[in-house]
Amino acid sequence: MRPRSSRTEKRGRPAGGAAPRLAPFARVQAEVDPLDYISTTPGRIPVVITAPHGGNKLIPGVAVRENRGQMFFETIRDLRTAELAERLAAHLATLLGGPPYLVIARFDRQQIDANRPSADAYTAPGNDGPKVIYDAYHAELAASTAEIERIWGAGVLLDIHGQALLPGRFIRGTRNGETVKSLVARRGVAALNGPKSLFGALAELGYPITPSSDAGNRKELHFTGGHNVDTHGSGEGGHVDAIQIEIGSRFRTVERLDRTARDLAAATAVFAKDYLPQKPK
Numbered sequence: 001m002r003p004r005s006s007r008t009e010k011r012g013r014p015a016g017g018a019a020p021r022l023a024p025f026a027r028v029q030a031e032v033d034p035l036d037y038i039s040t041t042p043g044r045i046p047v048v049i050t051a052p053h054g055g056n057k058l059i060p061g062v063a064v065r066e067n068r069g070q071m072f073f074e075t076i077r078d079l080r081t082a083e084l085a086e087r088l089a090a091h092l093a094t095l096l097g098g099p100p101y102l103v104i105a106r107f108d109r110q111q112i113d114a115n116r117p118s119a120d121a122y123t124a125p126g127n128d129g130p131k132v133i134y135d136a137y138h139a140e141l142a143a144s145t146a147e148i149e150r151i152w153g154a155g156v157l158l159d160i161h162g163q164a165l166l167p168g169r170f171i172r173g174t175r176n177g178e179t180v181k182s183l184v185a186r187r188g189v190a191a192l193n194g195p196k197s198l199f200g201a202l203a204e205l206g207y208p209i210t211p212s213s214d215a216g217n218r219k220e221l222h223f224t225g226g227h228n229v230d231t232h233g234s235g236e237g238g239h240v241d242a243i244q245i246e247i248g249s250r251f252r253t254v255e256r257l258d259r260t261a262r263d264l265a266a267a268t269a270v271f272a273k274d275y276l277p278q279k280p281k
C-alpha cells in the first residue's frame with residue numbers, strides 16, 4: 001500500500017474502509033475499532049514520533065502471522081519502544097515548546113507488522129480486522145505528515161525500533177539518504193551525518209552510532225530503513241523526511257529507558273533547531 005494517495009483521509013480513519021464480508025467470522029473482525037489498537041496524539045511541532053513494534057495487545061480471533069518465506073520475517077516485539085516513544089515525546093514537548101505527533105501501535109507484531117507492505121503485514125483468514133487496523137495506522141501517519149507539510153512546509157518522522165544485533169549502538173536507517181531526500185536537497189548531506197544531524201548529536205552525547213560519522217564509513221548496512229520510512233519519508237516527494245532509529249537493547253533496560261529517551265530528545269532538539277522550520281509557514 002502506498003498511503004501517499006490517502007494523505008487527505010480523515011485522521012484516524014482507515015484508508016480503504018472495511019466492507020463487510022460474507023463469513024460471520026470476518027464480519028466480527030471488521031467491527032474492530034482501530035483506535036483500540038493505536039494511540040494517537042496530535043502535534044504542535046513538525047515532528048512525528050511512531051513506534052510500530054512495541055505493542056502487545058492481541059486482537060481476538062485473528063490469526064498469528066505465518067512465515068511464508070518473506071524477507072525479514074519477525075514476530076518478536078521491540079521491547080519497551082512504545083514506552084520509549086511516549087517518554088521521548090514528553091521530553092521533546094518540553095524542549096521544543098509543544099508536543100510532537102505521536103502514533104503508537106498497541107497491536108502485537110505476532111498479528112500485524114505495521115512496518116511491512118500490506119501483503120506481508122498480516123495473515124489470512126481474518127484479514128478484515130488486521131487490515132482495518134493496519135490501514136488506520138498508516139492513514140494516521142499519512143495524515144500527520146500531510147498536516148505538517150501544510151502548516152510548516154517541512155518536518156521529520158522518527159520511526160522508533162529496538163535491535164539486539166549491536167546492543168550498544170544506535171543504528172540509522174534512511175535507505176542511504178533516500179527517505180530524507182528533501183532534507184539533503186535543501187540543506188546538504190551534513191543534515192544527515194554532520195555534527196548537528198540527529199545521529200551526529202547522539203554521537204556528541206557519547207552514543208556509538210552506525211553508520212559512524214567518519215568520512216568513508218557512512219554507508220547504512222544494517223537495518224537500512226523499512227516500509228514506514230520508505231512510505232512516509234520524502235523519497236517519492238514531499239518535504240517530510242523519515243529516519244528509522246534502531247535502539248540497541250543496552251539502552252532499553254528498565255533502568256536506562258528514561259535517560260535514553262531524554263538523550264534522544266536532546267539530540268532531536270539539536271537537529272530540530274538547525275534543520276526544521278521554527279514557525280508555521
Ligand SMILES: [Zn+2]
Binds near residue numbers: 160161162
Ligand atoms: Zn522494529
